[in-house]
Amino acid sequence: MKGGNWGKVLKVDLTTGKIETEELPEQHYRDFLGGSGLAAKWFFDHRGWEADPLSPENPLMIMNGPLSGTSYPGVSRLEICARSPLTGIWGEASMGGHFSPQLKRTGYDGIIVLGASEKPVYLYVTDEGAEIRDASHLWGKDTYETEELLKEEVGDKRAQVICIGPAGENLVKYANVMNDRGSTAGRCGMGAVMGYKRLKAVVARGNKKYPVADEAGFKAAREKMSETLKFSMVAEGLHAFGSNVHMEYGMAIGDTPVKNWREAYWAEGPEKLGGTTVAEKILTRTHSCFACPIACKRIVEIKEGPYRMEEGPGSEYEAAAALGTLQRMDSLEANHKANELCNRYGMDVISCGGVIAYATEAFEEGLIKEEDTGGLRLGWNRPDVLLELIRRIAFREGIGDDMAEGVRSMAEKYGGQEFAIHVKGLECPMHDPRALWGMALTYATSIRGACHCADSNLYVDLGLLNHNELGVKRSWPYRAKGKAAQTIASQKKGVIANSAVICQYAWNASGGSLADMAEALRTLTGFGYTVEELAKVGDRIWYLKRAIGNLCGATREDDRLPRRILEPHPEGVTSSLHLALYPQFMSMVPMGKMRVEKVKDTTVNLMKKYLFPNMDKILTSLNKLPMFSLSRKKLQQGDPAERQRRTVAFDEMLEEYYRLRDIDEKGRPSRRRLEELGLQDVAEVLHG
């Protein structure tokens, strides 16, 4: 290998205790980069889809990419992949922190864990190789304690630890893997896969210098990226207020969900829970992942009160929304406490928040009763209930045992499918497709289920990125036209980010240039990547993962979104249909961008000015306007044409997407497309 990779992975069988090194062909690295791309290739070659997610045969793949752990900005990332116990299909989760550089320096590109141990163990990986060690004394410890104890145990503070908490041990289906206390491989239940294998943690400490094909060239590429980030206003915002800087804007455009996705606007939400409020009230300092100039992590402290917490990682945007606005909870302190509990127990905040919001609505609807909850009265804005539910889920106590299975499973047992917000079993992240239509395709066609990190559509729809270098125009945030092509281009870049491996914040904040990425990878690996070849790599990995999804049983039927997040809001301030008075205007305005009270005022002003100039007194109050009330009432009951106009044109976008992706009626990539990308072996398995 010329650079970036070592050309080998560590293979550990926890059933037999056998540890070996497996060399991988150079062509695999060139064609699939590394990270989740290389993991998918290994998974396919070893027929990973035949293993039950919670079985010894399910391979847990802890992977670096060529960029991981190098000196390039934003490359602290690590990918953890396996068949997901939550969704049953391909699962992957990306994490920042400080583990990937240590793994890189041990001389391995990744660790593939097979089998399952009878007793709790941890894996200690160094330059000298690997060792399976007893972890009985750590079983039951939370992730913060485990990390600390293991660093002490190996006697090296520079050693890095990824570990699970009680949630992973108890096989909570959305248990995560943690590093550096606040960095998480959150989604798809990779922590449960570790828990099943009785693998409490992996500790890495290395000293080897990774190879670089063209030192001077890579240094120049690195400096260019650093320079760009220095002047990036997106990076500046992330540094100043963390990822939660998004909440104010997200709420303003209806992107941030409220009350289990029933509402799209809650003015007080960002004031109570947003990034600027955190900075004003509880922030003590910022923190960064390895070699990251942005430092978006928040360190907070709550000194007193019922939700007191010692100085530690604060909520990022997803936690602030999933454990805040989604519960319509206005306590900043309780939100951070909830985030801390999820971190310590080792649970994905998005899925956890989604499950609790579903359960609250199901309780409200009478589907879940007090006898089911052991007397706990679920409700909106009830911080103590939220914290108690998090605990019960992590330990699978009472209703927590059902909730630990995820929202899809909950809805199958208790009903309320219409408000169980997930795709392919993965709870939706905190971006509402009604505000940014691109997110509808993103969620529906993401390989692992509802995911906002598998592509860069969020940034494109927000107007911060474009795909000009791929010859794809950015489409309007709430128009179907062009969305499919935009999504495919976004997915190429997303796949590359998760395979290269680089933080999407950092890459996107620098402009998300594929040319810059090709330059970095070309100089690092020595493979002669061009933008075109890299785009093809992005496609190749995507189609491979799509095929793995098919082999796990996914079809077109699974590329669906819950109706609730496609249709106009039935309640809250964005539900009123005053803009029906201006249908042409309406077609341009996304659901979330309406502020009904303001529109109402504008409407009244127009009527005063042009239609009823002498009826000023009568028009002082809207409630005295019978025609207005009538119109409002009628529309609230549902005007089919108007509803249609404001409903995300999902089917139209999806059909176009299938056509461009060449997906057949069963949801499989066509044989022709697979063969064009050099995936003959995949075509053979998929199509026979």
Added chain:
Amino acid sequence: MKGMSLKLLGRKDVPTVKLFATLRKAAGEKDFRSDARNVAEVLEEVEKRYGDKVSRYLRNCIILVNGQNAGYLKGKRTKLEEEDEVSIFPPLAGG
């Protein structure tokens, strides 16, 4: 009210301009009342009030008028009515 012009005194309600994230940090102020008649005037006023320290944030900022992106209305020519709310965000994303 800080910086209120004479023109404002004769008007009952005037637009509110809200500043967010790093722009708010640079300006050192959360919001102000403005007598601007359109978005272009708001931007001029922001620059005048806070000077060079905010200029770079305004170059690629996102402007919402009552929650609607001004870019999809009439851009800088978007007229403002009494009680309108203009929100100015620097380029930002998270999630």
